[in-house]
Amino acid sequence: MPTPLFEYATTAMSTVVSVQIMGEHPNATALAAESLDWFRLVEASCSRFDPASELMRLCHAAPGPAHVSPLLFEVLRVALAVAQASEGAFDPTLGSALHARGFNRHWSSHEWAPAFAHITTGQWRDIVLDETALSVQLPIATALDLGGIAKGFALDLAARALAGIADCCVVAGGDLLCRGLNANGRPWCTAVLDPFRPQQAVCTVTVGAPEYAVCTSGDYVRRTAHGHHLLDARHQHGVSCAAGMRSATVIAPQAAIADALATAAFVMGPQAASAMLKEQMVDAWLIDAEGTSHIVAGWGRAQFIPCSS
Numbered sequence: 001m002p003t004p005l006f007e008y009a010t011t012a013m014s015t016v017v018s019v020q021i022m023g024e025h026p027n028a029t030a031l032a033a034e035s036l037d038w039f040r041l042v043e044a045s046c047s048r049f050d051p052a053s054e055l056m057r058l059c060h061a062a063p064g065p066a067h068v069s070p071l072l073f074e075v076l077r078v079a080l081a082v083a084q085a086s087e088g089a090f091d092p093t094l095g096s097a098l099h100a101r102g103f104n105r106h107w108s109s110h111e112w113a114p115a116f117a118h119i120t121t122g123q124w125r126d127i128v129l130d131e132t133a134l135s136v137q138l139p140i141a142t143a144l145d146l147g148g149i150a151k152g153f154a155l156d157l158a159a160r161a162l163a164g165i166a167d168c169c170v171v172a173g174g175d176l177l178c179r180g181l182n183a184n185g186r187p188w189c190t191a192v193l194d195p196f197r198p199q200q201a202v203c204t205v206t207v208g209a210p211e212y213a214v215c216t217s218g219d220y221v222r223r224t225a226h227g228h229h230l231l232d233a234r235h236q237h238g239v240s241c242a243a244g245m246r247s248a249t250v251i252a253p254q255a256a257i258a259d260a261l262a263t264a265a266f267v268m269g270p271q272a273a274s275a276m277l278k279e280q281m282v283d284a285w286l287i288d289a290e291g292t293s294h295i296v297a298g299w300g301r302a303q304f305i306p307c308s309s
Contacts, residue, residue: 005183008032012039013151015173019158022167022183031162035170038157045072046150048095048143058136059095059144065128065135073134076127078256079149083124086264086276091233093123095143098231151175152215152259159211159255175215177255178207190214192285192304195246201307202293203285205251209301213255217262218247232267244269244289251302252282270294 006028009018017039019032047053054072068076079092128137138144155177158170167180169188178188187208191201195218205214248265252258261282265273270288274296277284283302286294295304 006032008036010036010039012036013043013154013172015151017158017172018170019162020169020171021162021165022181025165028165031165035158035161038161039151039154039172042071042075042150042154042157045069046075046146046153048098048145048147055144055146058138059142061138063140065130065133065137067133067135070134073129073131073136075146075149075153075256076136076144077129077131078153079146079260080124080127080129082149082257082260082264085280086261086268088124088233089267089272089276090148090260090264091124091231092144092146092148093127093142094231094233095145097233098145098147099143148217148263149256149260152213152255152257155213155255155259174218175213175255175259177211177213179211191307192216192249193218193247195219195287196291202287203304203306205249205285205302205304207251207283207302209253209299212251212253212301213258214249214251215255215258215262216247216249217266219245219266245273246287246289246291248273248287249285250277250282251284251299252280253299258282 006021007018009016011017017036019035021028021032045054047055050056054069058066058068082090083092123139123142126139151172152175155170155172155175159177159179162168169176169178174193176190182188187206190205192203192205194200194202245266248262250258250262250265252261261277261280265277265284265286268276270286273286274294277296278298281298283299284296285304286296288294
C-alpha cells in the first residue's frame with residue numbers, strides 16, 4: 001500500500017518550490033513551513049534584484065572588509081571553492097555582465113536590478129574571506145551574482161529543516177534534493193529533460209544514496225535577445241554566452257555543490273566538464289550542442305536509464 005504523501009508548496013526564487021513528506025508526522029506542517037522559509041531567507045540575502053538585500057549591500061559597501069551573515073558567508077565560501085575547482089568556469093562576479101545582457105529585472109516584481117558602472121568579471125580570485133571575523137572584502141566595483149548556487153544552497157537548508165523526516169523530497173523548479181524512499185516505498189526517480197524538446201525526458205535517474213541532489217543548468221529556459229544566462233568570462237576578449245552544451249545535470253550529495261558544478265560544467269563544455277566532474281566525485285548527464293549525451297560516473301551512485309524516442 002502506498003505511504004501517505006503530504007505536499008506543501010510556495011513560490012520563491014523564480015520558481016515553484018515544494019516539499020513532499022512521506023508518512024504520518026505530527027509536525028509535518030510546521031516542518032514543511034520551516035523548510036520553505038529557507039528559500040525566502042536565502043533569496044532575501046542573496047538577491048541581485050533587491051537593493052536592500054545583503055548581497056547588494058555588500059557590493060556597494062565601502063572598500064575594506066565588510067561583516068556578513070553566516071548564511072551569505074557560507075554561500076560565498078562554496079561559490080569560491082567551485083570557482084577554484086572549475087578554474088573560473090563558475091564565476092560569482094558576473095552580476096554586471098548579466099545585467100548588461102538583459103537579465104536585469106526581478107521575475108515577479110519586475111523591479112530593475114541595481115546597475116553597475118562597469119562590467120567586471122573574473123575578480124573572484126581577489127575576494128578575501130575571513131572566517132574568524134565573518135567578513136568579506138571585494139575588489140572595487142565587483143558585482144556579485146549568486147544565481148548559480150543560491151537555489152541549491154536553499155535546498156540544502158530546506159532539507160536540514162526536515163532532518164527528522166526519513167523519506168522526503170524538496171523540489172525547486174528543475175532542481176531537487178531527495179532522501180529515503182518515495183510514496184511507493186521505492187527509490188526516487190527523476191526525469192532529465194531533453195533540451196531540444198523540453199516537454200520530453202531524455203532519461204530518468206535513480207541514485208543509490210540515502211540523500212542526494214539533482215541540479216540542472218540549461219540554455220532553454222532563461223533567455224533574452226542577447227542569448228541565455230550561462231556566461232563564460234574566462235576569455236581575454238570578454239564575456240560571451242557559453243557554447244558547446246545544451247544542458248548539464250549533476251548528481252551530488254549536496255545541492256549547493258550540484259547546482260554550482262552544473263553551471264560550471266555547462267560553461268566548460270563536455271570534454272573538460274567530464275574530467276572536472278569526475279575529479280570532484282559527482283555523477284552527471286551532459287548533453288552537447290549536437291545532442292550527444294555524455295555520462296560522468298565520478299560518484300558512481302547514479303543509474304541513468306535512457307528514454308525511448
